[in-house]
Amino acid sequence: MSDAAAPVKVDDIAPDAVRVSGVLTFANAARALDTIGAAVARDGRQVIDLSGVTRSDSAGLACLLAVLAGAAERGRSLTVRNMPEGMHLLASVCEVEALLA
Known part of the structure; x- marks a missing residue:
């Protein structure tokens, strides 16, 4: 299995937060969506900490947006912290930064 x-x-890093680690790319975005979505669905999760994400592409960004949208549909608000610079730049280019706020 390649790195991607x-x-x-x-991982749970606090009662209200989860930390995502590794690469978040097209190669694993579908599994990542399920994994992250399940983690934030647990009671009280309000923060997604991306400090452990080492690389991301547009599919990784789409995965994150889908998790946020799913939470919003269930009436929950999530905050994204420590977004990698590359993902932040991609969000800016794609003009979706407001969706991550």
């Missing part, structure tokens, strides 16, 4: 296809790791 490796599963994303999601």
